Amino acid sequence: xxxxVDNLTKIYGTQKAIxxxxxxxxxxxIVGFLGPNxxxxxxxxxxxxxxxxxxxxxxxxxxxxxxxxxxxTKGKIGYLPELNPLxxxxxxxxxxxFSAESYGLKNVKPRVKKVIETTGLLLEQNKKIGQLSKxxxxxxxxxxxxxxxxxxxxxxxxxxxxDPNQMTDIRKLIKQLGQDKxxxxxxxxxQEVEAMCDRVIIINKGKIVADDLVENMKSEMSANxxxxxxxxxxxxxKEKLESKKDIISLKELGPGTYxxxxxxxxxxxxxxxxxxxxxxxxxxxxxxxxxxxxxVFQQLTKNV
Amino acid sequence: xxxxxxxxxxxxxSSLIAYVVIIVFLLLIGLxxxxxxxxxxxxxxxSNLDTLFLMAPWIFIFLISAITMRSFSEEIKQGTFEILRTxxxxxYQIILGKxxxxxxxxxxxxLPTLLYFYSIYQLGLPEGNIDMGATWGSYLGxxxxxxxxxxxxxxxxxxxxxxxxxxIVSMFICFFFFLGFEQMSQLSLFGGLDSLVQSLGIQxxxxxxxxxxxxxxxxxxxxxxxxxxxxxxxxxxxxxxW
Numbered sequence: 001x002x003x004x005v006d007n008l009t010k011i012y013g014t015q016k017a018i019x020x021x022x023x024x025x026x027x028x029x030i031v032g033f034l035g036p037n038x039x040x041x042x043x044x045x046x047x048x049x050x051x052x053x054x055x056x057x058x059x060x061x062x063x064x065x066x067x068x069x070x071x072x073t074k075g076k077i078g079y080l081p082e083l084n085p086l087x088x089x090x091x092x093x094x095x096x097x098f099s100a101e102s103y104g105l106k107n108v109k110p111r112v113k114k115v116i117e118t119t120g121l122l123l124e125q126n127k128k129i130g131q132l133s134k135x136x137x138x139x140x141x142x143x144x145x146x147x148x149x150x151x152x153x154x155x156x157x158x159x160x161x162x163d164p165n166q167m168t169d170i171r172k173l174i175k176q177l178g179q180d181k182x183x184x185x186x187x188x189x190x191q192e193v194e195a196m197c198d199r200v201i202i203i204n205k206g207k208i209v210a211d212d213l214v215e216n217m218k219s220e221m222s223a224n225x226x227x228x229x230x231x232x233x234x235x236x237x238k239e240k241l242e243s244k245k246d247i248i249s250l251k252e253l254g255p256g257t258y259x260x261x262x263x264x265x266x267x268x269x270x271x272x273x274x275x276x277x278x279x280x281x282x283x284x285x286x287x288x289x290x291x292x293x294x295x296v297f298q299q300l301t302k303n304v
Numbered sequence: 305x306x307x308x309x310x311x312x313x314x315x316x317x318s319s320l321i322a323y324v325v326i327i328v329f330l331l332l333i334g335l336x337x338x339x340x341x342x343x344x345x346x347x348x349x350x351s352n353l354d355t356l357f358l359m360a361p362w363i364f365i366f367l368i369s370a371i372t373m374r375s376f377s378e379e380i381k382q383g384t385f386e387i388l389r390t391x392x393x394x395x396y397q398i399i400l401g402k403x404x405x406x407x408x409x410x411x412x413x414x415l416p417t418l419l420y421f422y423s424i425y426q427l428g429l430p431e432g433n434i435d436m437g438a439t440w441g442s443y444l445g446x447x448x449x450x451x452x453x454x455x456x457x458x459x460x461x462x463x464x465x466x467x468x469x470x471x472i473v474s475m476f477i478c479f480f481f482f483l484g485f486e487q488m489s490q491l492s493l494f495g496g497l498d499s500l501v502q503s504l505g506i507q508x509x510x511x512x513x514x515x516x517x518x519x520x521x522x523x524x525x526x527x528x529x530x531x532x533x534x535x536x537x538x539x540x541x542x543x544x545x546w
Binding site for chain 2: 086103
């Protein structure tokens with residue numbers, strides 16, 4: 001067990017930021033920590049990294065209680081905080097040297113060189129951090145977290161604010177790092193978590209609402225429902241389609257395009273075909289949509 | 305601690321703060337000591353550095369507050385403090401590193417004034433006719449005073465993410481410790497406690513050391529002042545709600 005969180009509670013004033021959160025993460029797992037803004041993701045991460053102390057409960061990293069052995073556990077964690085704070089006036093190499101020294105590392109130079117290579121910062125290493133693009137700044141933040149070769153990586157929204165190419169790059173990098181490290185990363189981009197993580201923990205209003213493998217979570221939620229996207233050539237009478245008894249719900253995506261939820265046993269093709277004839281139109285497209293983690297997330301965190 | 309100290313000093317150098325502080329300090333002291341009609345050594349006719357030791361505490365109130373105002377404010381505002389705190393170093397090491405960096409800068413701004421000392425030493429009649437005890441005592445006093453201001457500055461910087469607020473608060477606390485207690489004691493508000501109130505101020509001890517007699521009480525006073533503000537800094541940083 002690399003990370004064990006047990007009944008963790010943190011109170012700000014009268015508000016419970018997290019309320020009795022418990023989970024554990026095995027070594028080598030990549031776990032996505034999902035939740036709407038303000039759900040308590042960052043608070044949990046800040047407690048694990050020893051930046052905040054909890055009001056009650058325990059947080060263990062690599063078998064050690066964080067609050068009792070702060071220096072040891074901090075040495076085993078690599079942490080990328082939310083918004084990736086950096087010193088804009090420092091040079092990339094200078095900053096990484098400083099970070100390495102603050103970890104108390106002995107052979108600073110070769111280690112910094114190695115990490116610069118891993119994170120693809122070779123061409124940027126002599127630039128000022130303030131001059132870098134957001135993607136490269138994110139790499140610097142990651143590099144800083146990797147210097148001590150940590151057992152556990154805690155990444156708070158590692159891809160927020162990046163363009164799609166940069167996002168793919170960072171994801172690749174994280175996936176690659178995950179081969180020999182335990183990673184807990186937070187995000188509210190579902191596809192990202194689906195792409196990178198083995199397991200998902202969903203938190204809402206300070207409480208854990210789901211904790212399962214990505215596939216399990218998806219299949220569980222879509223066990224008896226099916227989502228279908230359908231396009232008609234012409235505009236159709238929405239209410240008439242909605243009134244069909246086998247259609248559980250319907251969402252308009254664009255003119256003539258709808259997303260339908262039905263029972264798995266229903267023969268939707270027949271219903272839609274009949275409907276199209278009645279409405280004097282034709283079906284341009286009918287496609288079953290794989291249930292995404294996004295819909296699971298929305299179901300779990302909506303009005304709970 | 306060493307890594308933080310190094311980073312801070314590099315920061316002073318790369319942001320030009322170090323050069324500006326040293327140059328402004330030397331320029332002001334130089335003007336007062338050698339040029340301004342009312343205070344220059346040549347027309348006063350005594351071979352001593354009194355002007356330096358009289359003016360330096362005032363100039364330091366501004367300069368040291370300026371040096372230290374960003375030490376924690378900036379880190380808190382930029383969020384980099386979170387990075388520092390999640391590294392395997394204690395908060396004492398962070399505070400001491402930042403504090404010592406400010407002290408190093410103070411030392412390096414005082415050091416060049418030894419040149420003024422040398423000039424006056426040469427100008428004395430006969431050559432070398434200068435009160436050595438008082439001069440070295442005053443240098444020690446100035447160093448302790450600067451170190452005390454630095455601790456106050458670091459503390460002020462920890463209480464707010466706003467550098468300007470930190471600067472003003474630091475100036476006020478420095479000013480209050482330098483002159484406030486002294487002035488309060490002269491209002492005779494506290495009866496028998498007046499001398500105690502006076503001895504809480506920096507000026508009392510600074511002048512005492514300046515006479516050239518190093519009294520352990522004075523040295524202890526400055527050390528306690530420094531420790532007090534550094535401990536308060538630690539307290540403030542630990543109590544902060546993030």
